[in-house]
Amino acid sequence: MVPKDNDNPLTSLPSLDTLLRADPLVPILEKYGRQAATDSLRKVLGSFRELPDTIPETSSAIAETIAQHAINLLKRQERGVLQAVFNLTGTVLHTNLGRALLPESAIEAVTLVAGSTSSLEYDLSTGRRGDRERGLVERIIRLTGAEDATIVNNNAAAVLLCLNTLAKRREVPVSRGELVEIGGAFRIPDIMKSAGCRIREVGTTNRTHLQDYEEAIGPRTALLLKVHTSNYVVQGFTATVDESELAKLGRAHEVPLMTDLGSGALVNLESFGLPHEPTPMEVLRAGADLVTFSGDKLLGGPQAGLILGRRNLISKLKRNPLKRALRLDKMTLAAFDAVLKLYEDPDRLVERVPTLRHLTRSTNQIRAQADRLGPAIATALKKDWSVRVEPCQSEVGSGSLPEAKLSSYALAIRPIERRRGAVKHLADQMRALPVPILGRAHDRALLLDLRCLDDETGLTEQIQQLEDAT
Numbered sequence: 001m002v003p004k005d006n007d008n009p010l011t012s013l014p015s016l017d018t019l020l021r022a023d024p025l026v027p028i029l030e031k032y033g034r035q036a037a038t039d040s041l042r043k044v045l046g047s048f049r050e051l052p053d054t055i056p057e058t059s060s061a062i063a064e065t066i067a068q069h070a071i072n073l074l075k076r077q078e079r080g081v082l083q084a085v086f087n088l089t090g091t092v093l094h095t096n097l098g099r100a101l102l103p104e105s106a107i108e109a110v111t112l113v114a115g116s117t118s119s120l121e122y123d124l125s126t127g128r129r130g131d132r133e134r135g136l137v138e139r140i141i142r143l144t145g146a147e148d149a150t151i152v153n154n155n156a157a158a159v160l161l162c163l164n165t166l167a168k169r170r171e172v173p174v175s176r177g178e179l180v181e182i183g184g185a186f187r188i189p190d191i192m193k194s195a196g197c198r199i200r201e202v203g204t205t206n207r208t209h210l211q212d213y214e215e216a217i218g219p220r221t222a223l224l225l226k227v228h229t230s231n232y233v234v235q236g237f238t239a240t241v242d243e244s245e246l247a248k249l250g251r252a253h254e255v256p257l258m259t260d261l262g263s264g265a266l267v268n269l270e271s272f273g274l275p276h277e278p279t280p281m282e283v284l285r286a287g288a289d290l291v292t293f294s295g296d297k298l299l300g301g302p303q304a305g306l307i308l309g310r311r312n313l314i315s316k317l318k319r320n321p322l323k324r325a326l327r328l329d330k331m332t333l334a335a336f337d338a339v340l341k342l343y344e345d346p347d348r349l350v351e352r353v354p355t356l357r358h359l360t361r362s363t364n365q366i367r368a369q370a371d372r373l374g375p376a377i378a379t380a381l382k383k384d385w386s387v388r389v390e391p392c393q394s395e396v397g398s399g400s401l402p403e404a405k406l407s408s409y410a411l412a413i414r415p416i417e418r419r420r421g422a423v424k425h426l427a428d429q430m431r432a433l434p435v436p437i438l439g440r441a442h443d444r445a446l447l448l449d450l451r452c453l454d455d456e457t458g459l460t461e462q463i464q465q466l467e468d469a470t
């Protein structure tokens with residue numbers, strides 16, 4: 001081979017200024033702006049300097065290649081922090097994937113207040129300052145029959161606010177069986193300490209009796225706390241004290257009872273064929289003075305924490321300066337209001353609230369969908385993979401109804417010839433798609449549980465883009 005005129009390919013690299021004027025760079029400057037384009041070119045030039053062997057030979061090819069690298073870099077950076085994904089994991093309320101999806105009407109309500117000034121804290125009838133929560137709280141009261149209510153950023157905030165307001169520097173008896181952890185960042189003992197109250201542990205891990213609470217109550221007791229152990233179950237030789245007994249005890253000693261319910265379904269889930277989950281209304285009827293729960297678990301709304309209960313206690317919560325720090329933003333408020341409005345028409349609730357729709361989809365429906373999609377997906381994956389429709393079990397997720405298994409169907413994708421790491425490799429590739437597809441590995445297969453799939457065409461389009469990669 002004839003040696004090049006110049007042995008050092010580095011000298012053939014154009015300067016930044018030359019590149020910025022080169023034809024292939026014009027559209028990049030236009031699209032991403034001068035600053036971002038310059039930064040990306042610097043990075044690309046830097047990497048060519050480190051690997052001079054990769055520099056193309058002709059100057060026109062150099063500019064083209066550099067432009068292409070710069071575009072790839074800029075596209076990667078342009079991606080938002082949050083990407084839409086297909087949740088085919090089989091976990092309906094997946095905390096890592098954003099829990100509940102909002103109904104259409106809630107999305108419209110969010111869009112409206114996001115782009116328009118609104119009557120957030122303005123009373124249009126008097127022309128004076130209004131209360132940002134009032135309308136929403138009235139709706140909650142109408143729906144639940146609670147005496148009063150207030151709302152904060154999430155249920156962890158709701159628990160913190162209640163404990164800090166009602167039990168700061170005082171004692172709160174709580175069963176040892178209820179000192180739970182709900183995901184790494186939320187542990188009942190930690191939140192109690194952060195709220196400034198003293199934990200008075202009563203009973204044992206598996207058994208707690210009314211007498212245990214009774215013995216713990218003293219002059220420094222501020223509040224009785226009951227925590228719904230939403231994400232685990234204690235089985236075997238167990239005993240717990242229910243709300244009605246605790247409430248009676250509390251009243252006898254003039255100590256209020258608060259329940260952290262966690263999921264907080266606003267409807268009776270048994271009517272949809274799901275296991276029973278205590279509702280906030282049941283807890284209040286049993287005698288609790290306050291109940292807290294999440295907005296984005298079984299309720300199917302935005303992230304929020306609701307507090308329902310006695311008017312005098314709710315008034316105290318509202319006067320705590322923490323309340324201001326934990327208040328809802330206008331987009332959440334709009335979304336929540338729209339979701340609660342749907343609860344006023346229970347007959348059409350399931351078709352309108354995506355979380356409830358996904359939780360209650362019939363296995364026949366899911367199976368039919370799997371039968372429809374299987375062949376298209378097999379074709380897209382080509383001959384190396386077998387795609388079978390198989391029964392599987394989905395979960396509710398987010399620590400709600402931990403024992404409930406929902407019969408579902410999945411597309412089970414297996415390599416035709418067993419290859420080490422093949423399933424993991426396929427899962428990696430699916431995660432790298434423009435709209436990543438998240439399944440779960442099980443029994444040497446990648447399972448795509450179709451329970452939460454709404455957009456069939458979208459899924460097929462993504463899988464077709466795998467073609468070159470597999």
Ligand SMILES: *Cc1c(COP(=O)(O)O)cnc(C)c1O
Nearest residue numbers: 154155156182230261262263294
């Ligand atoms: C989920 C849960 C929480 C935390 O609620 P967030 O809305 O995620 O802050 C607190 N307590 C219980 C019992 C829960 O299940």
